């Protein structure tokens with residue numbers, strides 16, 4: 564059985580990392596092989612790109628930012644995601660291509676068609692089987708992010724207007740393999756809803772194999 568590729572996406576503070584970890588634990592508990600990754604990152608090269616991307620001292624042009632992100636994605640897809648899927652594993656990624664459309668197209672205003680084509684080059688055409696978007700209002704994400712006490716990274720220091728454009732993109736994102744979840748619900752409710760969606764959308768992977 565080929566693996567399945569599940570992505571959790573949304574703005575900073577939406578609860579992506581929390582949900583991705585809970586989903587991975589749940590799938591593992593069901594006895595299925597799972598691999599958890601986050602973007603940008605997940606390989607030595609991608610982690611180096613991540614460090615540049617998040618460093619507040621990096622002055623990057625929008626195109627340079629895009630290429631660093633896509634360099635990281637290409638490395639992660641080639642070295643980790645594709646081999647895991649070929650091996651029948653379930654891959655859970657914290658962010659993927661929708662984040663690029665949200666931050667680099669809606670946020671940075673890079674031309675959409677060009678970014679889509681460049682992304683396709685980076686992914687080799689690999690698409691998620693399911694993308695769960697956690698919807699939260701801008702003020703909720705800012706409040707949660709502030710409450711963690713961690714210093715803001717380069718992208719988090721962008722203007723409120725930038726954050727609004729990113730948020731608007733995620734809220735409006737539609738597709739056959741995209742499902743929106745209410746990220747303002749408590750973590751256990753978000754997890755329950757996500758698990759229901761995963762079982763409904765990928766039954767041949769989870770319900771059947773896990774019994």
Ligand SMILES: Nc1ncnc2c1ncn2[C@@H]1O[C@H](COP(=O)(O)OP(=O)(O)O)[C@@H](O)[C@H]1O
Nearest residue numbers: 575576577578579580581707746748749750753
């Ligand atoms: N559903 C939720 N309700 C309330 N707080 C949450 C929820 N999910 C996560 N959090 C908290 O909000 C903060 C950001 O969550 P995190 O999972 O790191 O978000 P992201 O990875 O999307 O930036 C953390 O302190 C986390 O504990």
Ligand SMILES: [Mg+2]
Nearest residue numbers: 579580581657
């Ligand atoms: Mg996170």
